[in-house]
Amino acid sequence: MWLVIGLVIGLGLVALAIWLHSHKIRTSWYEWVLAVLGLFLMLFSLQNYLASVAAFEPKAPVMFLLVFGLPGLVLVLIAFGLAWWGYFRNTRSVRNKTGGKEQPAQQT
Numbered sequence: 618m619w620l621v622i623g624l625v626i627g628l629g630l631v632a633l634a635i636w637l638h639s640h641k642i643r644t645s646w647y648e649w650v651l652a653v654l655g656l657f658l659m660l661f662s663l664q665n666y667l668a669s670v671a672a673f674e675p676k677a678p679v680m681f682l683l684v685f686g687l688p689g690l691v692l693v694l695i696a697f698g699l700a701w702w703g704y705f706r707n708t709r710s711v712r713n714k715t716g717g718k719e720q721p722a723q724q725t
Contacts (some may be wrong), residue, residue, distance in 0.1 A: 649696075651693075663686070
């Protein structure tokens with residue numbers, strides 16, 4: 618199961634990087650670090666949740682989700698929010714420079 622999850626996450630990250638590059642969306646290094654750290658915390662939380670459920674622990678699964686899963690989700694949302702805000706700010710500044718009109722595509 619974890620091999621499949623790792624492959625899906627790896628392919629998803631490669632597809633995300635290719636999509637960002639093709640749409641010319643720039644991201645900072647700290648956005649990637651926040652996203653990877655959040656993803657790691659969510660996977661850690663999922664693994665411990667499943668292990669605690671398998672061990673018939675009554676309270677531990679919910680605590681793992683709260684203590685590790687929630688901060689992981691917050692970090693991932695912050696990373697995507699920062700990337701979206703940077704993209705929104707850049708497109709807005711381009712529109713302000715051109716008087717609210719889209720710039721025509723440059724031909725090479």
